[in-house]
Amino acid sequence: MSDTPPAAPSFALGPVDFSTHILSLASSAMVSLGELPAPGEEQPAELDLESAKHLIDVLAMLEVKTKGNLDEAEQKVLASLIYDLRLKFVDARRRHGR
Secondary structure, eight states: OOOSOOOOOOOOOOOOOHHHHHHHHHHHHHHHTTSSBOTTOSSBOOOOHHHHHHHHHHHHHHHHHTTTTSOHHHHHHHHHHHHHHHHHHHHHHHHTTO
16 A cells, blocks of 8 residues: 555646636625535535625625726626625525525
């Protein structure tokens, strides 16, 4: 038996930029809201309002902290994501009586 740990799977990750990062956070929020399946799953994930709220708050914090430093497209995408996620959060909370 070898003492060498197995190699991690090799896959290429795309370039890191602001838009990719915020879209990743928004996708995670959508999973927490039960709107999308978790990675590797087929059915939408179970509702996790606490995680969804946290991720939406992170995006809102990024909007405040990056004000004046984003190009117009980044600013619009971020504002749109926050708006849409807040609506989905309120709707999910209402549907589930929380």
